[in-house]
Amino acid sequence: MIDVYLFSGFLGSGKTSLLMNTIQQLKEEGKKPAILMNEFGSVSIDSDTVEKSGNIPMKELLNGCICCTGSENTEAQLQALLEDYDDIDVIIIETTGAAHPVEALDAIYSPLFADRLNVMGIVTVVDTKRWVERESLSPQIRSLFMEQIRHAHLLLANKADLLSEGELSTTTMELSNLNSNAPIIQTEHAKIAFSFIEKTLRNADHSLSHPILSGKHLPLSSKLFTFKEKVSKEQFEEFVRSLPETVYRMKGYVPIQGANYPYLFQYAYGMVNWLPEYVNVKPNLVIIGEGLDQIDFDSFQTQN
Structure with missing residues (x-):
């Protein structure tokens, strides 16, 4: 690191x-x-x-x-x-x-x-x-x-x-x-x-699940989420629409059910964008915003 x-x-x-x-x-x-x-x-x-x-x-x-x-x-x-x-x-x-x-x-x-x-x-x-x-x-x-x-x-x-x-x-x-x-x-x-x-x-309170963040009690923080399994595209979008306005950015590679490779996902200003990928990449998603520790990001991890 x-x-x-x-x-x-x-x-x-x-x-x-x-x-x-x-x-x-x-x-x-x-x-x-x-x-x-x-x-x-x-x-x-x-x-x-x-x-x-x-x-x-x-x-x-x-x-x-x-x-x-x-x-x-x-x-x-x-x-x-x-x-x-x-x-x-x-x-x-x-x-x-x-x-x-x-x-x-x-x-x-x-x-x-x-x-x-x-x-x-x-x-x-x-x-x-x-x-x-x-x-x-x-x-x-x-x-x-x-x-x-x-x-x-x-x-x-x-x-x-x-x-x-x-x-x-x-x-x-x-x-x-x-x-x-x-x-x-x-x-x-x-x-x-x-x-x-x-x-x-x-010395800021780094209490999130991964060290790539700016601090729990600071204006901006970030979180790195790694998907453990494929998710439903519709359910994931539904979760994204439920997020508060203090989540400013999300970008990364989301493994979608029925797709061979993860999709590149980007979110900004309430808008989402999907682009297909044709190679295997790490299913990592970076989230940037305020108060991220109050949001249960694991909840959109769909069970097979």
């Missing part, structure tokens, strides 16, 4: 500074990190900075956001990292500032290698100066900014040195009101001990 950390945050918040600080600390600990960087444009900028830090395995996603058109490419790049390097200790994924956290998690969860990755959670870097001035943003951009905060597992209130004591106190309280589950750490230049990030996320 390789620990995976997703670094999120709005444009210019300090994600790359956090990444560089983390790489240096991991190297000093004798660990070998690998990096997946998402650049919105066609020219790599931040990755040049990473390359200067030494021999770090790295893959890039260019010309798109990890959370939309880059989803399939994300899976391919992660697969390449796992196949090309067999001594990786940690994978860090830096998203673009335009990435929605739910979509980003969806992009990195593949049923093909879900059992090899331990996704620790989302560390969101908050530009506190921009937060104070957020009313100047367009409604759409402001909504994305707030969504990145709401779904974080750990919040870094960055650029704290640019605010007055009163502004910083108010900002911290407002961030806490928006996401009461995530610890908030005030930082300058995104400087924080990676050991603290690791300990904070690892």
Whole structure:
């Protein structure tokens, strides 16, 4: 199992500074990190900075956001990292500032290698100066900014040195009101001990049946379900329709009664999609949402 950390945050918040600080600390600990960087444009900028830090395995996603058109490419790049390097200790994924956290998690969860990755959670870097001035943003951009905060597992209130004591106190309280589950750490230049990030996320209540999750009491969690037998397509769809709106994504390979090979199943925004497969793949299903521990996923396992 390789620990995976997703670094999120709005444009210019300090994600790359956090990444560089983390790489240096991991190297000093004798660990070998690998990096997946998402650049919105066609020219790599931040990755040049990473390359200067030494021999770090790295893959890039260019010309798109990890959370939309880059989803399939994300899976391919992660697969390449796992196949090309067999001594990786940690994978860090830096998203673009335009990435929605739910979509980003969806992009990195593949049923093909879900059992090899331990996704620790989302560390969101908050530009506190921009937060104070957020009313100047367009409604759409402001909504994305707030969504990145709401779904974080750990919040870094960055650029704290640019605010007055009163502004910083108010900002911290407002961030806490928006996401009461995530610890908030005030930082300058995104400087924080990676050991603290690791300990904070690892000590979350990982009480689900598989370690690939983000924590029982955190905003977003995930579950890897492995089918033990074939299921009825109709009964499975009926179960899916009964799920609460807090189940955002489901994707994987579902073994269907009467079919020789599992079907590729995808669920998003209440819509389901089935595609036939023509090879045997692991019957794994990845579920992403909130409050997953309250849902009995075993109930749709049909008895023969």
